Amino acid sequence: MISYWKNGSVQQDRTLSNTQTLLEFLRDTKRLTGTKEGCASGDCGACTVVLVTLDADEKLCYEAVNSCLMPVAELDGKALITVEDLAQGDQLHPLQQAFIDYHASQCGFCTPGFILSALALKKQHPSPDIEAIDEALGGNLCRCTGYSPIIKAVLLADCTNDRFTQLEASLVDSLKHLNRNDDPVTGFHQPSTLEALCCLKAEYPESVLLSGGTDWMLRATQGLERVETLISTEKIAALHQLTVEQGCWSVGAAVSLTRIKEQAKVSGFAALDQLLSRFASQQIRNRATLGGSIGNASPIGDLAPLLLALQADLTLNSVQQERTVALEDFFLGYKHTALQSNEVISQIHFRVEEGAHIYFEKVSKRIDDDISAVAVATHYTLDEGRIHGLLIGLGGMAATPVLAKDVMTAFEDVDPTTITLEQISSALSELTPMSDLRGSAEYRLTVCARVIHHHLTRAEVSA
Numbered sequence: 445m446i447s448y449w450k451n452g453s454v455q456q457d458r459t460l461s462n463t464q465t466l467l468e469f470l471r472d473t474k475r476l477t478g479t480k481e482g483c484a485s486g487d488c489g490a491c492t493v494v495l496v497t498l499d500a501d502e503k504l505c506y507e508a509v510n511s512c513l514m515p516v517a518e519l520d521g522k523a524l525i526t527v528e529d530l531a532q533g534d535q536l537h538p539l540q541q542a543f544i545d546y547h548a549s550q551c552g553f554c555t556p557g558f559i560l561s562a563l564a565l566k567k568q569h570p571s572p573d574i575e576a577i578d579e580a581l582g583g584n585l586c587r588c589t590g591y592s593p594i595i596k597a598v599l600l601a602d603c604t605n606d607r608f609t610q611l612e613a614s615l616v617d618s619l620k621h622l623n624r625n626d627d628p629v630t631g632f633h634q635p636s637t638l639e640a641l642c643c644l645k646a647e648y649p650e651s652v653l654l655s656g657g658t659d660w661m662l663r664a665t666q667g668l669e670r671v672e673t674l675i676s677t678e679k680i681a682a683l684h685q686l687t688v689e690q691g692c693w694s695v696g697a698a699v700s701l702t703r704i705k706e707q708a709k710v711s712g713f714a715a716l717d718q719l720l721s722r723f724a725s726q727q728i729r730n731r732a733t734l735g736g737s738i739g740n741a742s743p744i745g746d747l748a749p750l751l752l753a754l755q756a757d758l759t760l761n762s763v764q765q766e767r768t769v770a771l772e773d774f775f776l777g778y779k780h781t782a783l784q785s786n787e788v789i790s791q792i793h794f795r796v797e798e799g800a801h802i803y804f805e806k807v808s809k810r811i812d813d814d815i816s817a818v819a820v821a822t823h824y825t826l827d828e829g830r831i832h833g834l835l836i837g838l839g840g841m842a843a844t845p846v847l848a849k850d851v852m853t854a855f856e857d858v859d860p861t862t863i864t865l866e867q868i869s870s871a872l873s874e875l876t877p878m879s880d881l882r883g884s885a886e887y888r889l890t891v892c893a894r895v896i897h898h899h900l901t902r903a904e905v906s907a
């Protein structure tokens with residue numbers, strides 16, 4: 445049984461299975477068909493809904509998410525807003541009215557998703573600029589209207605006194621008192637401590653660990669995979685800790701990419717902020733975690749190259765022990781890692797030196813919401829005009845994320861202005877990237893050499 449707030453009251457419902465998505469629950473169980481299914485894989489935004497939770501200061505936090513990738517079990521203890529909750533009788537919500545006034549909808553299939561993405565943005569930032577609107581809507585596709593009227597409608601709608609503002613006090617009260625169920629759905633565990641998580645991993649070695657679910661849930665929705673036991677990290681406070689002290693970052697495995705992006709902005713870590721602007725969409729970043737991004741061991745993941753270039757360490761926990769593993773030693777082969785079946789990643793640590801040159805570049809076919817063909821992260825310091833401590837992390841260039849060791853050795857203690865593209869290409873020739881629809885091996889080698897050359901010959905300090 446899950447308990448959640450919707451449209452002014454607390455509701456309780458049974459769910460069908462541990463992999464039933466929030467979208468399936470809304471459309472098939474609740475017959476709320478305003479939320480649309482386009483791709484069922486996180487790409488189109490038609491299924492966007494808003495989740496509301498309380499942050500550490502008991503302030504309401506509105507986040508847009510793809511309901512097609514979220515197990516409905518994770519709705520337990522949260523508030524949910526779908527398009528059906530916006531109008532009150534004939535009185536449209538200001539965003540709905542603005543979409544009409546500025547001609548922001550034609551066939552209307554994408555409209556609920558756009559409006560819900562916009563609602564989350566306007567509740568968090570009442571007067572967003574065009575850049576913020578662009579970022580918030582980057583995960584929503586419209587095939588008929590064109591984006592200018594949609595952006596105009598979002599810019600001009602005034603949501604400061606909408607019905608959710610009026611419901612605020614009762615919503616805070618409901619969220620404080622919502623009874624969170626420990627295991628709301630059969631085969632879906634939500635432990636609240638790291639110790640309990642490790643015990644469950646020991647008890648169910650074949651279980652699947654789920655953090656944001658933006659990667660693993662595709663196996664359920666696209667691959668129709670079923671699993672007896674899912675264990676969620678979402679309710680474990682220790683895995684949500686994020687600290688930055690004197691450039692040393694300690695990030696809990698369940699910290700969302702949205703939070704990490706906010707911290708990168710605050711800490712002036714431009715390369716990480718830029719990386720996360722190009723990472724999937726706002727809806728995905730709201731759910732996706734750093735632990736899941738490393739745990740999936742994707743050879744084309746964007747964060748691993750940067751973390752390799754920062755010499756990140758992982759803390760791994762099991763019932764028996766806690767151990768530290770360098771990220772470089774974690775990836776053993778294609779989707780194969782040093783993680784034992786009873787272990788979990790609990791923390792990720794890295795250090796950002798003041799004055800270091802840290803650059804990241806993602807090469808993909810689209811700017812928004814696309815997967816990398818190649819990702820390059822470069823990290824070095826300049827001492828009297830020569831390169832020191834060169835570290836280059838690569839994605840899309842091998843079966844795992846890798847360090848470009850031959851390039852690192854070749855250009856240590858070298859004046860970057862003397863480095864040629866040919867020298868970099870030659871040092872990269874040991875790598876044998878695959879050819880696929882994102883790029884041929886030859887393309888990947890060529891573009892990778894060019895990006896590294898650009899990174900080594902850039903002058904400004906970016907960290």
Ligand SMILES: Cc1cc2nc3c(=O)[nH]c(=O)nc-3n(C[C@H](O)[C@H](O)[C@H](O)COP(=O)(O)OP(=O)(O)OC[C@H]3O[C@@H](n4cnc5c(N)ncnc54)[C@H](O)[C@@H]3O)c2cc1C
Pocket residue numbers: 485486487652653654655656657658659660661677697698722723724725728731732733734735736737738739740741742744745746747783787788789790813814815816
């Ligand atoms: C539309 C779309 C766009 C995407 N775009 C990008 C992109 O631009 N760049 C990119 O890099 N990725 C992208 N991804 C992939 C994915 O969203 C990210 O890799 C994300 O960071 C995964 O995090 P998660 O918490 O959702 O992982 P989950 O799906 O929860 O887990 C992923 C894997 O890691 C394991 N895992 C989770 N937590 C832990 C833990 N604490 N310890 C050990 N193992 C763990 C899980 O068992 C699972 O095997 C995209 C995905 C989608 C659907």
Ligand code: FES
Pocket residue numbers: 480481482483484485486487488489490491492510511512513
């Ligand atoms: S249905 Fe396309 S993102 Fe969910």
Ligand code: FES
Pocket residue numbers: 548549550551552553554555585586587588589
């Ligand atoms: S209005 Fe038709 S897809 Fe956007």
